[in-house]
Amino acid sequence: MARHQLDARRLLCPMPVIRTQNRVAELQAGDVLEVTCTDPGALNDIPAWCRINGHKVLGSRREGNEVIIEVEVGDGA
Amino acid sequence: MARLISRYFEGFMSQVQRKAVALVSGGLDSMLAVRVIQEQGIHVEGINFYTGFCVEGHTHAIRKKDQGKDKRNNALWVAEQLGIKLHIIDIVEEYKDVLLNPKHGYGANMNPCLDCKIFMVHKALEWADQHGFDFIITGEVVGQRPMSQRKDTMPVVARESGAQDRLLRPLCAKNLPPTLPEREGWVDRDKLYDFSGRTRKPQMALAAQFGFSDYASPAGGCCFLTDEAYSRKLVDLWQARGKREYEMDDIMLLKVGRHIRPAPHYKLIVGREEGENNFLEGYRKIYIHLRPISHTGPLVLLDGEASEEDLVLAARITARYSKGHTAEQVTVQVTTLDGVSRELVVAPLSPDELKPEWHL
Ligand code: SF4
Numbered sequence: 001m002a003r004h005q006l007d008a009r010r011l012l013c014p015m016p017v018i019r020t021q022n023r024v025a026e027l028q029a030g031d032v033l034e035v036t037c038t039d040p041g042a043l044n045d046i047p048a049w050c051r052i053n054g055h056k057v058l059g060s061r062r063e064g065n066e067v068i069i070e071v072e073v074g075d076g077a
Numbered sequence: 078m079a080r081l082i083s084r085y086f087e088g089f090m091s092q093v094q095r096k097a098v099a100l101v102s103g104g105l106d107s108m109l110a111v112r113v114i115q116e117q118g119i120h121v122e123g124i125n126f127y128t129g130f131c132v133e134g135h136t137h138a139i140r141k142k143d144q145g146k147d148k149r150n151n152a153l154w155v156a157e158q159l160g161i162k163l164h165i166i167d168i169v170e171e172y173k174d175v176l177l178n179p180k181h182g183y184g185a186n187m188n189p190c191l192d193c194k195i196f197m198v199h200k201a202l203e204w205a206d207q208h209g210f211d212f213i214i215t216g217e218v219v220g221q222r223p224m225s226q227r228k229d230t231m232p233v234v235a236r237e238s239g240a241q242d243r244l245l246r247p248l249c250a251k252n253l254p255p256t257l258p259e260r261e262g263w264v265d266r267d268k269l270y271d272f273s274g275r276t277r278k279p280q281m282a283l284a285a286q287f288g289f290s291d292y293a294s295p296a297g298g299c300c301f302l303t304d305e306a307y308s309r310k311l312v313d314l315w316q317a318r319g320k321r322e323y324e325m326d327d328i329m330l331l332k333v334g335r336h337i338r339p340a341p342h343y344k345l346i347v348g349r350e351e352g353e354n355n356f357l358e359g360y361r362k363i364y365i366h367l368r369p370i371s372h373t374g375p376l377v378l379l380d381g382e383a384s385e386e387d388l389v390l391a392a393r394i395t396a397r398y399s400k401g402h403t404a405e406q407v408t409v410q411v412t413t414l415d416g417v418s419r420e421l422v423v424a425p426l427s428p429d430e431l432k433p434e435w436h437l
Contacts, residue, residue: 052156053162
């Protein structure tokens with residue numbers, strides 16, 4: 001149940017989703033990935049990607065210009 | 078005994094869950110193609126390619142006035158409606174060769190559609206082989222698009238991508254020779270379609286039948302390379318540099334601001350509103366840039382090399398797009414690549430001094 005960070009600052013959608021996807025592919029079910037983005041579009045796209053691919057968004061928050069999204073890796077089902 | 082075993086084996090084979098990977102663009106056609114194949118009991122997953130020229134997201138993210146708009150990513154939205162997984166693949170680097178050296182040439186603008194399709198189907202084939210998928214589907218329709226979706230070019234895509242008869246186009250399959258999934262009985266050819274031509278009516282009827290609404294407008298509007306103004310700026314970039322190449326930053330910047338080239342050796346990128354100015358801010362360290370300080374106005378990047386005289390003209394153009402455009406004088410701060418700033422006091426360029434042909 002490790003925690004990991006992903007810096008997706010200054011990337012425009014869909015790049016933050018692509019980076020999240022590629023990173024999640026390397027993690028274990030139950031791991032948590034915290035993604036930091038500056039494109040607010042990620043607030044729509046990353047949760048949509050998670051719903052489709054069986055992962056869970058634990059929460060998201062804004063800090064100044066940044067949005068931080070916490071993803072819990074699903075079991076790939 | 079042997080017969081029994083082979084019967085058993087056949088029975089087993091017929092229960093194999095066949096899998097298809099679909100090119101999902103976010104438009105209606107690929108959405109329909111997926112549903113048609115899902116209805117035949119095939120497991121479908123989607124694949125979406127990011128070339129760097131996709132309209133998706135970017136401009137909306139940049140322009141302030143668009144920020145309130147629904148910024149959904151259509152490919153993700155489509156996948157969610159269909160209940161399929163979607164794999165988004167970054168092909169920015171590999172795509173350069175497709176765009177710079179298209180064997181089959183360009184369409185009406187800088188869109189190398191035929192080579193692009195061949196490349197994407199080829200990548201989907203590689204993905205299918207790595208992930209144990211049986212065939213590939215696309216939403217292509219014979220005669221729909223002038224370049225890549227003609228009756229004579231559709232076999233070219235199948236052949237040159239290497240997919241051959243593992244490429245199935247459910248919406249127009251009945252106009253084409255049977256493919257492997259049809260011949261093997263994985264899908265029933267009778268339940269596929271025979272759409273052709275540019276009309277969108279059959280697609281809309283099928284969408285209604287499936288209960289799809291709120292889908293994105295027809296294909297083609299999702300790629301900057303089919304856009305005339307964008308293509309012109311791309312060609313200008315290559316001409317000015319004397320070589321055909323680009324980096325991600327170049328193609329991003331072509332989507333933003335007003336592009337003005339007063340001389341062959343430099344151009345200006347003028348932010349048109351706050352969102353664009355903020356976006357251009359991110360490039361301040363790698364471009365000479367100008368900004369009016371006596372009046373509010375745009376951030377302007379200078380791409381190329383500029384003499385003192387060029388800088389003065391650039392400052393006057395910057396002033397022209399500031400709130401002080403009717404003032405006698407505007408103070409413009411110029412920052413060079415070494416990070417050193419200085420101020421130039423200039424008269425804003427008058428509308429008739431700004432030559433129409435400078436606008437890209
Ligand atoms: S419109 Fe763009 S993405 Fe679509 S086939 Fe043509 S070049 Fe490729």
